[in-house]
Amino acid sequence: MDPPSTAATVPKKRSTGRKKIAIVKIERSERRQVTFSKRRMGLFKKASELCILCSAEIAILVSSPAGKVYTFGHPCVEATLDRFLNQQQHDHMNHGGNNNNNINVGALNVSMQDQQQQHEYNEIASLLEKEKKRGEALEYLRKGDWNGNYDYQFWWDAPIENLELHELNPMKTKLEELRKMVESKLVVDDHNNNNSSRV
Amino acid sequence: MDPPSTAATVPKKRSTGRKKIAIVKIERSERRQVTFSKRRMGLFKKASELCILCSAEIAILVSSPAGKVYTFGHPCVEATLDRFLNQQQHDHMNHGGNNNNNINVGALNVSMQDQQQQHEYNEIASLLEKEKKRGEALEYLRKGDWNGNYDYQFWWDAPIENLELHELNPMKTKLEELRKMVESKLVVDDHNNNNSSRV
DNA sequence: CACTCTATATATAAAAC
DNA sequence: TGTTTTATATATAGAGT
Numbered sequence: 001m002d003p004p005s006t007a008a009t010v011p012k013k014r015s016t017g018r019k020k021i022a023i024v025k026i027e028r029s030e031r032r033q034v035t036f037s038k039r040r041m042g043l044f045k046k047a048s049e050l051c052i053l054c055s056a057e058i059a060i061l062v063s064s065p066a067g068k069v070y071t072f073g074h075p076c077v078e079a080t081l082d083r084f085l086n087q088q089q090h091d092h093m094n095h096g097g098n099n100n101n102n103i104n105v106g107a108l109n110v111s112m113q114d115q116q117q118q119h120e121y122n123e124i125a126s127l128l129e130k131e132k133k134r135g136e137a138l139e140y141l142r143k144g145d146w147n148g149n150y151d152y153q154f155w156w157d158a159p160i161e162n163l164e165l166h167e168l169n170p171m172k173t174k175l176e177e178l179r180k181m182v183e184s185k186l187v188v189d190d191h192n193n194n195n196s197s198r199v
Numbered sequence: 200m201d202p203p204s205t206a207a208t209v210p211k212k213r214s215t216g217r218k219k220i221a222i223v224k225i226e227r228s229e230r231r232q233v234t235f236s237k238r239r240m241g242l243f244k245k246a247s248e249l250c251i252l253c254s255a256e257i258a259i260l261v262s263s264p265a266g267k268v269y270t271f272g273h274p275c276v277e278a279t280l281d282r283f284l285n286q287q288q289h290d291h292m293n294h295g296g297n298n299n300n301n302i303n304v305g306a307l308n309v310s311m312q313d314q315q316q317q318h319e320y321n322e323i324a325s326l327l328e329k330e331k332k333r334g335e336a337l338e339y340l341r342k343g344d345w346n347g348n349y350d351y352q353f354w355w356d357a358p359i360e361n362l363e364l365h366e367l368n369p370m371k372t373k374l375e376e377l378r379k380m381v382e383s384k385l386v387v388d389d390h391n392n393n394n395s396s397r398v
Numbered sequence: 399c400a401c402t403c404t405a406t407a408t409a410t411a412a413a414a415c
Numbered sequence: 416t417g418t419t420t421t422a423t424a425t426a427t428a429g430a431g432t
Binding site for chain 2: 407
């Protein structure tokens with residue numbers, strides 16, 4: 001049902017929709033450029049909203065691989081930069097144990113910067129911890145305790161085809177442990193829920 | 200499977216979902232704070248992605264109404280800022296010749312610092328993504344979508360303790376299949392290598 | 399505050415203009 | 416590169432823990 005000659009009337013699908021992409025460098029320069037452009041705008045928009053919604057000030061400097069530098073500022077880049085540099089000289093923020101490594105060499109220094117970055121680091125580290133906890137049930141199964149030396153996240157990730165015999169034994173043992181866990185769980189559940197699923 | 204309208208047992212909707220908001224200053228300080236926090240994180244994440252995807256450099260400085268200043272930088276704030284501000288005296292990072300991870304004032308300092316820290320940040324961010332990915336699989340299973348059509352590579356990632364009986368049966372079946380695979384592999388290996396490991 | 403959950407608002411990857 | 420369309424992937428507001 002694809003009349004080549006009367007194509008004009010066919011409401012052709014113009015897109016397959018947004019695709020998921022991995023966050024790794026986009027190799028095709030054309031795509032990279034397009035993405036850069038789109039995302040830079042999106043970023044600036046987000047920044048703008050953040051400022052308005054929360055009465056925050058912001059300065060963003062982005063340099064594209066091409067070398068061009070784009071900036072965004074609210075109320076303006078200079079103002080925020082000034083404030084930032086200024087605060088560094090005073091540096092009276094809540095600095096945990098670090099009083100002021102207010103070095104002041106050159107126009108910039110790292111004093112507070114370090115603090116903040118440390119904070120960011122801590123934040124994301126905390127997130128990571130959380131995520132890890134979610135997989136707590138599996139942790140003990142993670143590779144590392146058994147004899148293999150493969151860099152797989154989980155021992156079962158190892159491609160069996162490539163394993164040596166001595167590596168398979170501990171694997172099998174673990175698998176059986178796992179199976180037992182499952183079985184015992186089944187019993188418990190069966191007991192509690194009177195659900196007669198057969199094993 | 201239709202709940203007998205016993206109001207008390209009805210799992211109440213926990214949320215009405217995201218609401219559209221106007222981009223104007225949020226007056227309630229509590230909400231403003233929460234929003235600031237969420238969006239700042241989102242902004243930094245976007246920035247991070249932009250950098251990775253497009254090999255861009257970036258520096259973001261945000262001052263919250265509370266006066267705190269948060270920064271984000273890739274590869275680090277100074278590098279980008281410095282480039283923007285003064286191409287002249289960018290050697291401040293070397294601290295007059297001593298360009299290392301010296302510790303000066305205070306307990307923290309970090310001077311060695313940003314690059315290093317940023318690197319760690321990136322690494323941990325990457326790890327976080329990984330963990331999140333695994334977490335997704337867990338989540339689906341925990342939610343009872345075991346029989347769903349999610350194409351996760353590792354169905355066994357499910358935290359058994361939290362699974363329900365009906366979720367365990369298919370799991371067990373699969374575990375046994377897996378075990379058989381291992382066993383058969385053992386045989387092959389045994390045959391080939393004449394390694395008398397027992398199963 | 400830090401985190402979860404849900405329902406929705408937004409941001410965007412692709413493709414074509 | 417700018418814009419528009421389409422189909423989806425993400426980000427998040429609001430409420431609760």
